Amino acid sequence: MKSYLLLFTVILFSGVAGAQQLPARWDELVASDFSQALQKSSKTCILPIGILEKHGPHSPIGTDLIHVREWAARAVKAEYAVVFPDYFYGQINEARHQPGTFALPSKVIWELLEATCDEIARNGFDKIVILNGHGGNPEFIRFFMQSLLNKRHNYAVYFYQPQNDKEFTDQYLKMHQSDPQNDQHAGEGETSTLLYYRPDLMRMDRAASQSGANQHRLNLPNVYTPIWWYAAYPNHYAGEGAKASNQLGKFTTDHEIASFVSALKAIKADTVTLQLQKEYFDKVDSLNK
Template sequence: MIFQNENSFEVKEKILNSKVAILPIGAVEAHGPHLPLGTDNYLAERLSERVAEKTGAFVLPTLPYGQVWSLKNFPGSINISNESLISFIVDIGVSLYEQGFRVFAMINGHLGNAVAMKEAARKLYSQYPNYKILYLFYPGVKKATDEVRETVSSHTSYFHACEIETSYMLYLAEEYVDMSKAISDVPNIPMSADITPTPWEEFTSSAVLGDATLATKEKGEKIIEVAIENMIKLIEGAKDGLNKA
């Protein structure tokens, strides 16, 4: 159910019946020559729609800006601070609770948002201990990713505009991908990047962290379907927890 398409006269009963709100959270940032600036928004939106179909949840309008400090100097990137993102999420979460929602699931398309999402969830939990808050970022996909990956990851945590993320886009939002412009750029990311602020232009000029030319729709499907299945299980588990409380 698309929340912004509802009307005020009918939505209250639907909220009380569903109790679950999904907030897609993305970012606007460089994703190489073959993917759009809004890649993370498209991924978060498409994932949220798929999960909502199976859980009876409402999908909120996408929060389209994220914390992209590492890529803020690349053309097209728009960065907001963790502090701003935390405040925005908390305000949304409070409004949802007051409207009658009891499960608030954030589906994230951008790794850089993770710190703010976790902190916002803690603040909301402190205020409303019976509020089930989930921050979801492709949960439980490591095995599926390892099975389809043809190249070694550039980093233990990051994947960006590479074989993996491009495969996600080919599966979920193929119309925004131009594979004729896909490149292979495997940067040497220094160990120091994990322990001190490091703008990505220090180790990449393309914002591509791997071989995007190896991306396929089939690879994306295998990983994404695992992520969707796990997100559905986690949301359903949160709903069951409400019933037992």
């Protein structure tokens, strides 16, 4: 009887251990599993970057962060990679007049991103994939990445930049209710995404309580000025969040997850980027020999 009990206990516990999957989140891994995570991810770490800023009167301040984290979490179920913990340090100077905005000085966000990439690499990753959710970040991210060529790095940073997919866009526009040109921030598209991922956080009854229309308060031909966004959208709201739907959210997120998964597969299999980077730095170094 005792031996049966022992056998039963062994089976039960091995069943539990077998059912335990290797977590994708860096912060959920145990240190003794880290080398397995490195191997399974092909030394690839996703760095989802969000921001803390107002998203209309109805969607959470962490909308972009929540979005990229949900996106990454679902993608790595199909294609394993390690996902770096919450990162919400980016360019958001244009929303400092709104409550809840967290805008660190430019020097700090630059140094933090560089130090973060260096630390990810020091832990054994040689591929870092930036999955960005915030519209005010791409110029900063691209300039940061271009600057990585200024000194030798033994890791590569990849920036996921989805290209226009005609079939998806045609169907998206059919489902979309509001003016797509003006749907830029906390509008129908983004609100639908959050409504699908985290309906519990949405305050949809407030979505129409402010205007997300372009105010056209500054009209200078062919001229850029940093106040352009505030001039157009003083409520830091661009679009009509009230027209969002769960169906549009599901349609968008299914597509964004699938398309990120295929990029992730390509990055994990990629050997050329690091090889060319090494060749490039070797040539740079050979100039002063």
